[in-house]
Amino acid sequence: MKAWFDQLPTEARWVIGAALASFAAAVLALLVEVTAILIDSAQDIGRHKPRIARMLGYETTAQELQTAAREFEHALDGLAYPGSEDANAAGARLQQTLRGFAEDAGLTVVGSQLAVLTPEGADNGDEAKELFDQLAVDLSLDGPPIALDAFLVAISQHAPALATVSVDIQRKRWSRRDADAKFEFLTVRLRVVALRVAI
Amino acid sequence: MSDMNQLNLFGFDLGGVYRRIRLGVEQVLWGDEVGLRAWFSPPLEHLRLDELDSLDDASLRQSAGCIQVLVPDAQVLVTQMTLPSNAEIFLEEAVRAHVVSHSPFADEETCWGSKIVDRAGGSLAIDIIIVSRRTAEEAASHAANVLRSCGRPFGLSAKSDRACVALDGYQDPDIDKPYLASLKQFAVRFAAGLSGIAFLAMIPAIWFLQTEQQYNELLRETTQRSKEIVKVREALVTAQSRVSEAEDFFAAHESYRPWLHRVASATPDSVYLNRLALENDLLTVTGLAVNAADYQATMVETGLFSEVTAPTAFTLDSRAQRERFTLTMVLAPGDDG
Numbered sequence: 001m002k003a004w005f006d007q008l009p010t011e012a013r014w015v016i017g018a019a020l021a022s023f024a025a026a027v028l029a030l031l032v033e034v035t036a037i038l039i040d041s042a043q044d045i046g047r048h049k050p051r052i053a054r055m056l057g058y059e060t061t062a063q064e065l066q067t068a069a070r071e072f073e074h075a076l077d078g079l080a081y082p083g084s085e086d087a088n089a090a091g092a093r094l095q096q097t098l099r100g101f102a103e104d105a106g107l108t109v110v111g112s113q114l115a116v117l118t119p120e121g122a123d124n125g126d127e128a129k130e131l132f133d134q135l136a137v138d139l140s141l142d143g144p145p146i147a148l149d150a151f152l153v154a155i156s157q158h159a160p161a162l163a164t165v166s167v168d169i170q171r172k173r174w175s176r177r178d179a180d181a182k183f184e185f186l187t188v189r190l191r192v193v194a195l196r197v198a199i
Numbered sequence: 200m201s202d203m204n205q206l207n208l209f210g211f212d213l214g215g216v217y218r219r220i221r222l223g224v225e226q227v228l229w230g231d232e233v234g235l236r237a238w239f240s241p242p243l244e245h246l247r248l249d250e251l252d253s254l255d256d257a258s259l260r261q262s263a264g265c266i267q268v269l270v271p272d273a274q275v276l277v278t279q280m281t282l283p284s285n286a287e288i289f290l291e292e293a294v295r296a297h298v299v300s301h302s303p304f305a306d307e308e309t310c311w312g313s314k315i316v317d318r319a320g321g322s323l324a325i326d327i328i329i330v331s332r333r334t335a336e337e338a339a340s341h342a343a344n345v346l347r348s349c350g351r352p353f354g355l356s357a358k359s360d361r362a363c364v365a366l367d368g369y370q371d372p373d374i375d376k377p378y379l380a381s382l383k384q385f386a387v388r389f390a391a392g393l394s395g396i397a398f399l400a401m402i403p404a405i406w407f408l409q410t411e412q413q414y415n416e417l418l419r420e421t422t423q424r425s426k427e428i429v430k431v432r433e434a435l436v437t438a439q440s441r442v443s444e445a446e447d448f449f450a451a452h453e454s455y456r457p458w459l460h461r462v463a464s465a466t467p468d469s470v471y472l473n474r475l476a477l478e479n480d481l482l483t484v485t486g487l488a489v490n491a492a493d494y495q496a497t498m499v500e501t502g503l504f505s506e507v508t509a510p511t512a513f514t515l516d517s518r519a520q521r522e523r524f525t526l527t528m529v530l531a532p533g534d535d536g
Contacts, residue, residue, distance in 0.1 A: 008233060009223075009226050009230065009284070009287070010284070011220070011226055012223050012233055014220070014223050015220065015223035015226070015227050030400065031400070033404075034401060034403070034404045037404040037407065038404055041404070041410065041411040042407065044411045044415075045410060045414050048411075048414040048415065048418045049414070051418060052414070052418055052421050055422065055424075055425040055429065056421065056425075058425055058429060058432050065428060065431050066431055069434050069435040072435060072439055072442055073434075073438050075438075076438050076441050076445070079441075079449070080445055130444075131440065131441050131445075132441070132444070148459075149456065149459070149460075152455065152456040152459075153456065156454055163448065163449050163452035164454070164455050165452050165478070165479070166477060166478040166479070167475075167477045167478075168474070168475075168476040168477075169474065169475045169476070170473065170474045171473050171474070193452070197441065
């Protein structure tokens with residue numbers, strides 16, 4: 001074959017070489033195309049299979065998923081205010097509740113302030129803030145220690161859950177009503193935080 | 200030539216390239232070296248002019264092949280010419296010039312034909328036949344009378360020492376038809392064969408494409424059907440992550456009430472606390488004690504606190520006759536009651 005090719009005129013060799021090269025290129029292109037189709041299809045099939053299987057699995061366990069979703073929603077209700085409620089409205093309600101707790105416990109509310117921290121405004125790296133707004137209420141209270149204890153009990157039993165993130169207690173004054181009894185009054189500043197589902 | 204000279208690209212003359220490509224194609228199709236013509240063309244029959252009269256109609260009709268009628272040697276002038284191989288693209292012009300210079304006939308009375316008979320040593324050996332037009336016309340007329348009636352295409356040629364050379368302008372247009380038909384048939388079959396092989400090669404790809412399409416359809420149907428339950432699942436995942444995050448948040452903020460009780464129970468009656476502050480897990484207490492260092496030791500000994508330190512020096516309050524102190528400590532983890 002080589003001897004045959006070598007004895008050809010130069011121009012004929014060019015033409016035959018170009019024809020063979022074109023043919024080889026076409027065959028190569030066909031092989032590449034077929035291979036690309038095979039790989040693409042195999043990849044797509046490989047991607048689709050687990051997705052289909054996953055969705056079929058969801059369908060099979062639909063009842064359990066619905067039950068679990070309800071249970072977690074219920075659990076979430078005990079931990080955070082719902083997102084459907086406006087943050088400021090929820091914060092105002094929390095503030096009212098806390099003031100009510102304080103008064104019920106025998107504390108005098110000197111001052112209170114609500115701050116709503118949204119995930120956009122949060123920059124302290126607290127992961128909870130990414131999924132939740134934080135409703136922070138600063139309270140200034142006066143009263144005896146026993147009342148403070150009762151107030152903290154009320155906070156710990158509240159649902160949705162509340163977290164006391166700081167407390168500053170100072171002795172306010174000594175008062176002597178009679179010779180045997182002493183009443184200790186405290187000035188308390190504390191910050192209580194509740195979570196609200198961020199939307 | 201003027202047309203060829205107009206072919207140029209960025210100032211490069213492409214006329215020569217074009218002529219070489221055309222020459223290459225002609226060599227492939229018609230050249231003896233490649234052998235395509237010998238392979239696909241029916242064998243040529245060579246007959247001398249004087250043999251035509253002795254042939255009968257029946258024997259001529261038995262075959263459909265082409266005939267080359269040989270002009271008698273006595274009426275043919277044979278010359279030879281040598282040309283460099285790379286000048287083959289100018290072969291026609293070179294032969295014409297050679298014929299003009301060697302022909303004993305007037306220009307318009309001269310017919311000729313040429314054939315490359317050897318390509319050795321980088322040069323072309325060319326045999327050229329020169330025939331007077333009158334002789335050629337007579338031979339063609341005679342051959343036509345005999346052969347046309349039998350439907351046999353023919354051409355005029357003459358033998359040199361080394362080859363049979365066809366006379367230009369005296370070749371029946373149909374003389375190459377059988378060769379071209381065979382070549383075309385082969386090309387069609389070859390293309391059909393290639394298409395078949397390509398189709399076979401594509402079968403797995405087609406099968407995969409169909410399977411992929413089926414999976415796409417199944418995915419679409421399943422997605423449509425399970426849209427609601429997927430939403431429920433997404434809601435579950437979101438709720439799970441929220442519950443987890445919320446639990447982590449509340450776990451990170453300890454309840455201070457048990458710690459207040461612990462501080463109270465750990466503090467001796469002789470110690471008066473003026474201020475108690477808790478922020479995250481840092482406890483700061485300020486007050487008066489008979490011996491502040493003892494109180495610091497007491498807090499350390501409880502084991503409830505770590506890093507019990509006094510950021511300022513203890514100082515004696517002369518009015519209360521006690522030491523004024525400030526202590527900071529960290530709530531020990533896991534003891535939030």
